[in-house]
Amino acid sequence: MEIQSCVTILNEWDIVAARQLGRNVAKELGFGTVDQARITTAISELARNIYLYAGQGQLCIDRLNEQGKTGLRIIAVDEGPGIPDIRKVMEDGFSTSGGLGAGLPGVRRLMDDFNIDSNPGEGTDIRATKWLR
Amino acid sequence: MRIPILKLKDCLLVSIQWELDDQTALQFQEDLLKKIHETNARGVVIDITSIDFIDSFIAKVLGDVINMSRLMGAKVVITGIQPAVAITLVELGIRLDDVMTALDLEKGLEKLQQELGD
Numbered sequence A: 001m002e003i004q005s006c007v008t009i010l011n012e013w014d015i016v017a018a019r020q021l022g023r024n025v026a027k028e029l030g031f032g033t034v035d036q037a038r039i040t041t042a043i044s045e046l047a048r049n050i051y052l053y054a055g056q057g058q059l060c061i062d063r064l065n066e067q068g069k070t071g072l073r074i075i076a077v078d079e080g081p082g083i084p085d086i087r088k089v090m091e092d093g094f095s096t097s098g099g100l101g102a103g104l105p106g107v108r109r110l111m112d113d114f115n116i117d118s119n120p121g122e123g124t125d126i127r128a129t130k131w132l133r
Numbered sequence B: 001m002r003i004p005i006l007k008l009k010d011c012l013l014v015s016i017q018w019e020l021d022d023q024t025a026l027q028f029q030e031d032l033l034k035k036i037h038e039t040n041a042r043g044v045v046i047d048i049t050s051i052d053f054i055d056s057f058i059a060k061v062l063g064d065v066i067n068m069s070r071l072m073g074a075k076v077v078i079t080g081i082q083p084a085v086a087i088t089l090v091e092l093g094i095r096l097d098d099v100m101t102a103l104d105l106e107k108g109l110e111k112l113q114q115e116l117g118d
Helices: A012-029 A033-054 A104-110 B022-039 B056-072 B083-092 B105-116
Strands: A002-009 A057-066 A069-078 A113-119 A123-131 B005-008 B011-015 B043-047 B075-079 B100-102
Touching: A002 A012, A002 A033, A012 A033, A012 A057, A012 A069, A012 B022, A033 A057, A033 A069, A033 A104, A033 A123, A033 B056, A033 B083, A104 A113, A104 A123, A104 B083, B005 B022, B011 B022, B011 B105, B022 B056, B043 B105, B056 B075, B075 B105, B100 B105
Parallel strands: B011 B043, B043 B075, B075 B100
Antiparallel strands: A002 A057, A057 A069, A069 A123, A113 A123, B005 B011
16 A cells, blocks of 8 residues: 655755655654654755756655555655766765765665665666654 | 844854754854854854754754854854754764764853853
8 A cells, every 4th residue: 555745856945845745744654753853864865866966856755554564665766867886876975966965875774675776867766665663 | 034143142052943944054054154253252052952853964064064163263062962863863874073062052051161261
């Protein structure tokens, strides 16, 4: 079962809207304050990546219910330049923007599941899930 | 909306009460440095008790304004970092090295007085 809500990311105000959406869904699903902060921060990082690197894209929040487990999945999709070397951006400390983002390794640590799909010239699709414990 | 900056003797007090967007954060950086210059403040306490998350952008703006204030001769203490904020900052991989912190505003002011030697 999935119920999805999305925010189109075009400017920095949309980053605020995306994290407000995520925080509300996290609260509604029953996540505690620490997980709410993790989810909100992860959304903020992913939405900012879209804004900085792709210019525009979509950030969606899925409410998951799989085999009795409740979860929140963040889906960040853009049709930007894509990531040529995924292994490199998953290394701590790698940045092409002069140290602005803590980057994807940080987001992976904040969430339980993390998956990235990217093709140069086609865009990037990142999915990250937090499960309710 | 601008973040109010209050003067108390030779210190400045800031309490960030709502979620920071990029513009507000950058405006605050500029406003604080101007206020330090105008008032000859020697110390600043920034209280973030009401902030429930900090992403890498806000962390960078805060870290930068602390370094900028130091260049101008003012010491900055950050107070009221919530447990959830401390956890996510560390997990995210953000280090705020060399940043003075204290549990709350009161302890922050005490720490600043010690640092300033009065």
